[in-house]
Amino acid sequence: MFKYSQKTIVNYGVGSLSEIGKLVFRYGKRCLFINNGEPFLESAYKIVRASLVDQDIRFDEFSNIQANPSVENVMEGIALTLQNDYDIVFGLGGGSVMDSAKAISFLAKETNINWQDVFSTYTSPHTDYEDRKDVLPLILTPTTSGTGSEITQAAVLTYGDEKLSIFHPQIRAKETLIDLELMLTLPASVTAQSGFDAFTHAFESYVSLNANPLAQQDALHAMKKIVETLPALMNDLNNLELREAMALASLVAGRALSNSAASIPHPLAEVIGGYTNRAHGAILASLYPSYIQTCQKENTPAFQTISNYVFGSEDLYENIVGFLEQIQLHHTLMNFIEQEETLEKILAHPVMEHLPFADAKTLRTIIKNA
Secondary structure: OOOOOOOOEEEEOOOHHHHHHHHHHOOOOEEEEEOOOOHHHHHHHHHHHHHHHHOOOEEEEEOOOOOOOEHHHHHHHHHHHHHOOOOEEEEEEOHHHHHHHHHHHHOOOOOOOOHHHHHHHOOOOOOOOOOOOOOOOEEEEEOOOOOOHHHOOEEEEEEOOEEEEEEOHHHOOOEEEEOHHHHHHOOHHHHHHHHHHHHHHHHHHHHOOOOOHHHHHHHHHHHHHHHHHHHHHHOOOOOHHHHHHHHHHHHHHHHHHHHHOOOOHHHHHHHHHHHHOOOHHHHHHHHHHHHHHHHOHHHHHHHHHHHHHHHOOOOHHHHHHHHHHHOOOOOOHHHOOOOHHHHHHHHOOHHHHOOOOOOHHHHHHHHHOO
16 A cells, blocks of 8 residues: 655746735735745745735745755744744745745744754654644745755754754645746756756655655656656756746656655755755765765666666666756765765764664765765
8 A cells, every 4th residue: 555645736827926925825924935046036935925015915025045945044933933824825036045944934933942852753755643732834935946846845954063953744835826937037057956956756656665666656757758848958057848847847846755765865965064064965976986886786677767768778887977067067976065074974973883774884985975
């Protein structure tokens, strides 16, 4: 027996951001608008403000979202929910903004948060946890095609030197609004990093210990579309048709991830990201060739299926390396780890002893060879 669900309503269309006020109005008249104040997104922020005003929605902005947001950063947003009677939270941005908006809406009105308790309680994407009180409805609009966060039940936050995930059905957005015009603002580096992140969501959903047949179909479809689209998009960043293909593939990959969960590379990337504060997609790119080589024997049937369906040939390692070269992401992990001491901390991290996907020796081998 397996479960497959997609509870977030998807609103999709070019130029649809101007409709955000109508979506917010379904949930209330007082909104916390979360973004990270990126200058290149100012035109999008103006559209949101005008749409909210047009619906007579009162709103405040929280624009202090950091890359790889910390719990302290999220607490600033939660403080606003304690001071104001918001009906809904709306987040517009990449993964950092969406993860922050999820955590803020989920923990809204909490005055004394024990973060250790939060991270040790909400550990599984497959558990039907009891509903929490005072969770605010959430709408998300992504500005990248990669994280899938707009439809998943997870939020990733930095806690000290660690990047940790919390999972809960109520972390999912009630609705997502996807406007392809927002993707046209992305530079090549972010396009590649977010696009490869989406690829890994699909890949790991296929090989996950919790994979199910419906999610695996999503995963294969998403991977094939990304491999067909992303290299071409890197050479034509303003191509709206290619942006649409990537946005849909990212959405499908996120749906697969929410139903299967990740495998080895993602938790390793979160550990490394906690110590290096580098882009998540770039860290994943550094890990994948080593991951494929190290885990080939245990995953031969799945790896062959992926390689043949997605790339049209059986040598998955060479196919992955070639794909990374095409999108300018083929690099080693040591590009991000400047000191031997940092590498030792990563290798000694407790998660190496507790991940269900593989033993500690295998996980450390992946990192050392990356």
